[in-house]
Amino acid sequence: MKLRDYLFIFITLFCFSLKAEPTVYGKLWISVESQDTSSGTEVDMVSNASRLGVKGSMDFEEGLEAIYQVEYEVDPVDGTADEKNGRTLKQRNSFVGIKGSYGTLFLGTHDTALKKSASKIDLFNDLAGDIKNILQGENRMSNFIGYTTPTLGEGFSATFNAIKGTKDEEDNSIGDSTSMSLNYKAKSFYAAIAFDSELKGYDTTRISIQVPLNRTQIGIIYQDTEKLSSGLEEDGYVLSLSQKVGEKGLFKIQLAESDMKMGSGRQTSIGYDYKISKKAKAFVFYTDLSGDILSKEKEITALGFEYKF
Numbered sequence: 001m002k003l004r005d006y007l008f009i010f011i012t013l014f015c016f017s018l019k020a021e022p023t024v025y026g027k028l029w030i031s032v033e034s035q036d037t038s039s040g041t042e043v044d045m046v047s048n049a050s051r052l053g054v055k056g057s058m059d060f061e062e063g064l065e066a067i068y069q070v071e072y073e074v075d076p077v078d079g080t081a082d083e084k085n086g087r088t089l090k091q092r093n094s095f096v097g098i099k100g101s102y103g104t105l106f107l108g109t110h111d112t113a114l115k116k117s118a119s120k121i122d123l124f125n126d127l128a129g130d131i132k133n134i135l136q137g138e139n140r141m142s143n144f145i146g147y148t149t150p151t152l153g154e155g156f157s158a159t160f161n162a163i164k165g166t167k168d169e170e171d172n173s174i175g176d177s178t179s180m181s182l183n184y185k186a187k188s189f190y191a192a193i194a195f196d197s198e199l200k201g202y203d204t205t206r207i208s209i210q211v212p213l214n215r216t217q218i219g220i221i222y223q224d225t226e227k228l229s230s231g232l233e234e235d236g237y238v239l240s241l242s243q244k245v246g247e248k249g250l251f252k253i254q255l256a257e258s259d260m261k262m263g264s265g266r267q268t269s270i271g272y273d274y275k276i277s278k279k280a281k282a283f284v285f286y287t288d289l290s291g292d293i294l295s296k297e298k299e300i301t302a303l304g305f306e307y308k309f
Contacts (some may be wrong), residue, residue, distance in 0.1 A: 001251075022051070022054050022057075023054070023056060024054050026308070027051050027308045028050050028076060028305075028306070029049060029050045030047055030050065030076065030077060030304055031303060033300050034300070034302070036298065037297065038297060046053060046302075047078075048126050048279065048304070049126040050081075051071055052072055053070060053071030053092070054069070054070050054071075055068060055070075057099075063101055063283070065098070065100065066099075067106070067244055071092040072089040072220045073092055074088075075088075093109060102150065104146075105145075106146050106147075107139070108144060110144050112137070112139045112163070113180050113194055114206050115137060115138050115179075116238075117147075117159075117192035117194035118131070118303045119219075120219075121210050121219030121221055122238065123242055123252040123253075123269070124269045124271065127269075127285065128298075128300040128302065129267060129300075131221070131267075134238070134258045134261055134265050135221075135225075136225045137199075137223065139200060143163060143164035144161060144162075145161070147159070153272060154184075154186065156181070156184050159183070160180045162175040162178055163178065163285065165177050168240075170176070174300065175275075178195075178197045180195055180196070181195070186210050188211070189210075189211060189212075191209050192207070193206070193208075201229055203225070204226075206221060207221070207223070209218070216242070218241050219238070220240075222235070233261045234258060236256070236257060236259070242247070248274070249274055249275075251272055252273070252285075253271075254267075254270075254277070255267070255268050262296055263293070264292050265291040266290050267288070267289045268288045269286065272284050279307060279308045280305070282304070283302075283303075283304050283305075283306065284301075284302065284304075285300075285304075287300045287302075
């Protein structure tokens, strides 16, 4: 039986046995984009990983708590979130686990420790300027077992992931691929170092640093990745800066460079968010992606709206 089958069984049991009501949440995240590519200019409406989820918990004895989450990407624009497979829904982080004083153990489908270690440094995450266009390692994996330690000392924690290998689908077991991170988080500083081993054919090391300076926030990612089939090693970086403007505005600028996805890959993004309410914001951004593969080069200008519930 696969992990997703266990996940379905556990979620079903939890839904019938929980005393507390589960929490339904989601986000509608839509933009109108003008995209300039080698093929010409196109204006389109885009859903930026809009999502719908259910999460909850159940208290056990001795300080233990069962937790669960089921989350899917939805596309209110064209109705097909998983275009590759032609499906209405696309699975996001969905898991069951146990949480207590010794940390959190969970299994299912989840972002890897390396991906999570970037925290909020990527200011254009899930938008056209996402760092996944430049860097390897932005992975969400199924057949996944994870463990996160409790916070230790002044703000240290660690996360370990054991993942089913991806080289030979017929003869691979959980733990053939791994991802892990060591994180430090304080009020005025965040830092992490993370490692992927044999994950989708790559070994990766990523260092992430985030520094809040009053109304300004600076983020840095440095990454080194080796393609195991060829031994080719590439590095890359991300620099981001955000600045609060008044009480409701946020200016953002971000630069990412690497040869991992295409030679001479470079992505520059500039944006502005305006907070309409606690749950809603409007935003504009411009992204320029360039490199030595003409078909991947693009310039995107967008105006959008986000609503969380």
